[in-house]
Amino acid sequence: MARGRFILLEGCDRAGKSTQCAMLVAALKEKGHSVELCKFPDRTTTIGQMIHAYLTNAKELDDRAIHLLFSANRWEAMQSMKRKLKGGTHLVVDRYAYSGVAFSTAKGLDLTWCKNPDKGLVRPDLTFFLDLPTTEAEKRGGFGEERYENRELQERVREVFLQLKGKEWVMIDARETVQSMHHRILKEAEENIRVGELDGRFAE
Numbered sequence: 001m002a003r004g005r006f007i008l009l010e011g012c013d014r015a016g017k018s019t020q021c022a023m024l025v026a027a028l029k030e031k032g033h034s035v036e037l038c039k040f041p042d043r044t045t046t047i048g049q050m051i052h053a054y055l056t057n058a059k060e061l062d063d064r065a066i067h068l069l070f071s072a073n074r075w076e077a078m079q080s081m082k083r084k085l086k087g088g089t090h091l092v093v094d095r096y097a098y099s100g101v102a103f104s105t106a107k108g109l110d111l112t113w114c115k116n117p118d119k120g121l122v123r124p125d126l127t128f129f130l131d132l133p134t135t136e137a138e139k140r141g142g143f144g145e146e147r148y149e150n151r152e153l154q155e156r157v158r159e160v161f162l163q164l165k166g167k168e169w170v171m172i173d174a175r176e177t178v179q180s181m182h183h184r185i186l187k188e189a190e191e192n193i194r195v196g197e198l199d200g201r202f203a204e
């Protein structure tokens with residue numbers, strides 16, 4: 001059996017990551033794939049609850065301390081994610097280490113320092129970057145409710161994201177309609193899954 005694929009959706013605030021993750025999971029399930037959604041931060045764990053308190057301004061934390069908590073929140077999911085991938089389940093992941101590095105670097109922390117705690121995490125097979133100008137993000141539901149949701153920081157975050165951009169990233173213009181983004185993302189994800197199945201077959 002081929003290993004499951006790790007499909008990541010990253011991008012700017014309010015770009016539609018969670019909307020597209022849910023649609024992708026539903027479409028892949030419909031086509032008979034074993035697929036699960038993972039979201040970071042995972043606010044359900046003890047560490048995730050500390051992160052939630054910070055993001056909703058209920059708690060103050062040192063910039064480095066919160067950076068490490070975001071990373072720890074990924075590490076605590078690692079065993080389970082690896083087990084699922086090994087068992088042939090595809091994971092659709094809503095934000096990951098790129099968000100960790102982009103936000104903390106935009107706040108002024110050193111880029112290399114920010115990358116270090118995430119070294120060794122399982123790597124995505126495919127990354128979509130949903131790109132949206134901050135002026136458009138501001139018009140969308142919920143913007144401004146949590147810490148970090150202000151124009152100046154969001155613009156710096158986008159710049160760091162673009163510095164981190166890898167060759168395997170697929171850029172998605174998040175000004176497009178929900179449906180047209182979905183068609184593109186589904187097509188690329190299915191292609192990536194097909195390549196993974198072929199690789200798995202050759203490895204047997």
Ligand code: Z5A
Nearest residue numbers: 013014015016017018019040070099100103140141177178
């Ligand atoms: N953070 C960090 O600092 N370090 C880390 O390591 C990680 C995260 C992992 C919370 O993340 C914060 O944590 C985040 C980064 C930081 N801070 N900020 N800013 P989160 O993922 O929990 O944030 P969220 O609350 O889910 O927001 P989001 O991810 O930015 O939104 P989204 O998922 O991209 O968008 P959405 O919820 O799918 O859609 C937003 C709205 O736009 C909604 O009203 C939709 O109906 C609408 N929408 C969606 N698509 C479209 C299109 N195509 N056209 C028009 N309107 C649309």
Ligand code: MG
Nearest residue numbers: 017018019094
């Ligand atoms: Mg979201």
